[in-house]
Amino acid sequence: MRYTTKYKEEARAKLVEAGGRHAKQHGFISSGMADLAAAAGVTTGSLYKHFSGKSDLFVAMITAELKRTADLYDAVDPADAEQVSRALAGYLSFSHVQHPEAGCPLPSLTPEVGRADDVVKDAFEKGVQSIHANVTALTGNPDTAWAVMAQNVGAVMLARGMHTEALQRELLSAVRHAGEQLIGSDKSIQTARKR
Numbered sequence: 001m002r003y004t005t006k007y008k009e010e011a012r013a014k015l016v017e018a019g020g021r022h023a024k025q026h027g028f029i030s031s032g033m034a035d036l037a038a039a040a041g042v043t044t045g046s047l048y049k050h051f052s053g054k055s056d057l058f059v060a061m062i063t064a065e066l067k068r069t070a071d072l073y074d075a076v077d078p079a080d081a082e083q084v085s086r087a088l089a090g091y092l093s094f095s096h097v098q099h100p101e102a103g104c105p106l107p108s109l110t111p112e113v114g115r116a117d118d119v120v121k122d123a124f125e126k127g128v129q130s131i132h133a134n135v136t137a138l139t140g141n142p143d144t145a146w147a148v149m150a151q152n153v154g155a156v157m158l159a160r161g162m163h164t165e166a167l168q169r170e171l172l173s174a175v176r177h178a179g180e181q182l183i184g185s186d187k188s189i190q191t192a193r194k195r
Helices: 005-026 033-040 044-050 054-074 081-091 094-098 106-113 118-139 142-161 165-194
Strands: none
Touching: 005 033, 005 044, 005 054, 005 106, 033 044, 033 054, 054 106, 054 118, 081 142, 081 165, 094 142, 094 165, 106 118, 106 142, 118 142, 118 165, 142 165
8 A cells, every 4th residue: 555645744743743752751862763663653664664763763853843842932922021921931831841741852852962963963953043043033132042042941951850849940930030031131221222
């Protein structure tokens, strides 16, 4: 039986999505192809029909996951301070800490990308630049965007390593307030310059 191009694309997307969720929760490097295939409900052979190997799958996953995060920020209206604040709060939520499989790949997979080959790093860099462009649209300043991104990713990583929920929440709240102040001060400076 021959499958249509659309069916093959949908099957590949399902593998990338399920593999991404699994990798964010359990780690990519420590997961074998059998684990990643099982997460998608397919055989290892099915993975190899779509990907030449584990690195090829990692590139596809990183690309899709980072695009999803970039799209979340792209959907926020930079002129709506409440939307910007909600986006920041959503990233720094306790739910994001508890459910890495449903969140941004940066806190989960960045250390693994650092040990990956150059093809994976290139895909990662391109995805991070897209996120940065969209966060820059919200902050109005590329330097502030980098600072907010680094603070947020670092806070989620640190919170995931902590055992005490109260301390996790304290950290997330502190970084959220710092981010709001950073963004607010940059926007105030820009408004003053425009006058």
